[in-house]
Amino acid sequence: MAEATDDAAFAVEQDDAVDDQPAGDGTASYVYLATRDLGSEQVATLTGIGDVPVRLVTSAGLTAVVSTVDRAEFGEEALRHNLEDLDWLGRIAAEHDRVVGRVSELTTVAPLRLATILYNDFRVGSLLSEWGTELTAALDRVQGCWEWSVKLVTDPRPAAASVGDADQPTSGASYLQRRRAELQRSSALSEALTAMADRTHHNLAERTVASRRLAAQDRKLSGHQGEMILNAAYLVERAHAEGFTQEVERLAAEHPELTVDLNGPWPPYSFATVESRGDRHEGTRMAGQP
Secondary structure (H helix, E strand, C coil), X not given: CHHHHHHCEECECCCCCHHHCCCCCCEEEEEEEEECCCCHHHHCCCECHHHCECEEEEECCEXXXXXXXXXXXXXXXXXXXXXXXXXXXXXXXXXXXXXXXXXXXXXXXXXXXXXXXXXXXXXXXXXXXXXXXXXXXXXXXXXXXXEEEEEEEECCHHHHHHCCCCCCCCCHXXXXXXXXXXXXXXXXXXXXXXXXXXXXXXXXXXXXXXXXECCCCXXXXXXXXXXXXXXXXXXXXXXXXXXXXXXXXXXXXXXCCEEEEEEEEEXXXXXXXXXXXXXXXXCCCECCCC
């Protein structure tokens, strides 16, 4: 969750059009996602952050799912402070994901990054128009797909059990020999684990529309004890999801020495990537942007 501060966005407007200014009631428009083929009746009972009803803003053949938030809580200065509050951040992330997940059950979505906020619905419509080509490409890319996560973590117990088992060195030379042997074993093990992770990723990626290898998660955040040798996201056609999960289960059965962590299905956060138009909407970034 601490990484979410890099995902926040607040649009800083530059022009003087009356309709382009912040709402006088001190509110702003929080944007959850962009999509197509979504009607107001489909989200009539859906609420967003703070249990406020969501609404649709449509432009250029695209639709954004939006709700109203208070700029006292989501304005630039307030947001910088709140993003350091992990309890606040966790609550907002959960509500954001709930909206994205609910709409993704109805249609294909391009999720926006956490805390993507624009001054008003006029700017939301402008965003859809200006980013129309990129958003359409993103929706085409993830059409009919779910995202799945696969992590491989080594078992820390064998390494821990070996500590202290060998005889203590009786001289400086024997100590150096022992350390050299330990380093060689460690290097060989590391190479073997890397090769296993590479093979696993290649095998799973062949069964998907797209894939992304991600950095290993911090142990303090994820709680895993061993070494995370693979952390990857896979974009899988919904029709092929069963075959994909069965392959992961087969992998887990073949490698009981590893923890194989399969999660999903999720909206395609890692693959609905749209590059930022920083010159037009400073700070506004779309889901999945590096």
